[in-house]
Amino acid sequence: MEFAGCSRGSSGRALALAICLLALISLSCAARLSASSRQKLDVHKHLNRLNKPAVKSIKSPDGDIIDCVHISQQPAFDHPYLKDHKIQMRPTYHPEGLFAENKVAESTKERVNTQLWHVNGRCPEDTIPVRRTKEDDILRASSMKHYGRKKQRTIPKSADPDLANESGHQHAIAYVNGDKYYGAKATINVWEPKIQQPNEFSLSQLWVLGGSFGEDLNSIEAGWQVSPDLYGDNNTRLFTYWTSDAYQATGCYNLLCSGFIQINNEIAMGASISPVSGVRGSQYDISILVWKDPKEGHWWMQFGNDYVLGYWPSYLFSYLADSASMVEWGGEVVNSEPDGQHTSTQMGSGRFPEEGFGKASYFRNIQVVDSSNNLKAPKGLGTFTEQPNCYDVRTGSNGDWGHYFYYGGPGKNSNCP
Secondary structure, eight states, rough: OOTTTTOHHHHHHHHHHHHHHHHHHHHHHHHHHHHHHHHHHHHHHHHHSSSSOOEEEEOTTSSSEEEEGGGSSSSSGGGGGGGOOOOOOOSSSSOOOTTHHHHHHHHHHBBBBBGGGGGGOOOOOOOEEEEOOOOOHHSSOOOTTTTTTOTTOOEEEEEGGGGGGEEEEEEEEEEEEEEEEEEEEEEEOOOOOSSSSSSEEEEEEEEEEEOOOOSEEEEEEEEEOOOOHHHHSOOOOEEEEEEEEESSOOBBTTSSSSSSEEEEEEBBBBBBOOOOOOTSSOOOOOEEEEETTTTTOEEEEEEETEEEEEEOOOOGGGGGTEEEEEEEEEEHHHHHHEEGOOOOOBBTTTOOOOOOOOTSSSEEEEEEEEEEEEEOOSSSSSESSTTTTTTTEEEEETTTTTTEEEEESSBBBBBBB
């Protein structure tokens, strides 16, 4: 074999080979540097799209930076449908019966949660708090396209048990279907479940669902979650999610895409909740209400008794433009099953429901909003879990807690290999 421009001698061939190898290595390094530079440029462009100019920034004790963004500059208005949208600063109507649990709320007032960033400041009027996205947040994702989004077909498939465990998602939920629903409410016990693998998560939420469990599912979701991949830590955080096409191309967590319009300047989506419950210790709750404004048609979200956070405009959706056909409450985890073994990622408190108050996690005062804009106890409440030996659910009702259920579990154990 001859190398162009090289001597025919053995030493010349060796030298030529060395030069060629160095050239190939140099080209390979240059290509890698070029790809790395392109990625860094793309990441910075994405960060500039996500992180809007801040009026004020607040450093949270957990390392988050909360940017106070002018309400008119928030990410929602990047959506083509919302370019000329006039912000609705308050809902036209609240559901009737909203404060029917005042007796319970008063008795637990000292156990209401706040967000950790409040320790170091608050956002001024006419701004909303937005958790700043960092470069590391995006780099942890499988791709920029998937950052802030759930994987496709991660829906809580209570109506389709045969398909329920696709993508390693497992649930322990209570649900109602077969009617038209205009909202849902729950008071949710807050914990900090342990996550075994960084690509797994554990959450507790309510789902307001419309359409079928195919490619046209509409979903509005809200609750708390622990997700190391999304947030870079194991903190328990408030979150929302929405999709209008079964998690394929629309929707995202929190404010990581356009869609949800926030009006509140005190609660940050994706920010840490503090404190959390402890086994045999104090129990901490958050209350979440999602309902459809009967006049404007938008879907609103309220946190606790005091914070109306904002709304999803009705024209983001197809089926939910009218009403929901199913409501679900409960827990969901991703179990990556390395080597075919179930992981020990916990749901709820990591305890089974039969352990009861102070040990197991619960949802209480679960309600739906009916066509007359009234909060009602759910009728025909069903339950579903794929693997009750790993995560389970048990319902009940009484005068103080209304309809409630305990749920959760430890994941891998002697009966859940």
